[in-house]
Amino acid sequence: AQSVAQPEDQVNVAEGNPLTVKCTYSVSGNPYLFWYVQYPNRGLQFLLKYITGDNLVKGSYGFEAEFNKSQTSFHLKKPSALVSDSALYFCAVSFLLRTGGFKTIFGAGTRLFVKA
């Protein structure tokens, strides 16, 4: 069965330090991988995606993610965290359906706290 795992419920980091939010997936075929961010009482905002090509993907707000096919991981990273990065982060996998269209599976989310 397809699944997405975010092993950390919460990540704490000091402002200015690098951050990593982990994600692993189990999907057959070649999935499309995404990171979304959610602020309180808001919908999800797209950060970045991996489809094919370079394993290091750069996205919005200075975030980047590294795709590792052998480890089936797609970790989110940022070289220098900001207090304003504090939010809920979701890893997601989308895959094409035989019936047409696609389906997206989300991880449970990781709450990031950046301390000033």
Place this chain on the structure above:
Amino acid sequence: DAGVTQSPTHLIKTRGQQVTLRCSPKSGHDTVSWYQQALGQGPQFIFQYYEEEERQRGNFPDRFSGHQFPNYSSELNVNALLLGDSALYLCASSFDRDRGYEQYFGPGTRLTVT
């Protein structure tokens, strides 16, 4: 260009009642997906609509139904509400020919069932 809009923002219903949530997709998008996000969890796929047809459905009972209109807007209906239906309901739109499957999410409707 307006993004994805949802209405209402908040809703309080009683067990056994029925509710209708509405979504207008981003301009140019033709596909609408609905998700349920319970407190402390990630969004769970309910179903996806394209060309006014339900194209795929997640693991949700028949109490959850939907509709897509010719202008691509969509409704989510939930009958016989249960306490466990309390959640944030998210609508996401996308363009079918965009094989990148990038979705744009609305702000959600917070449903509370008492």
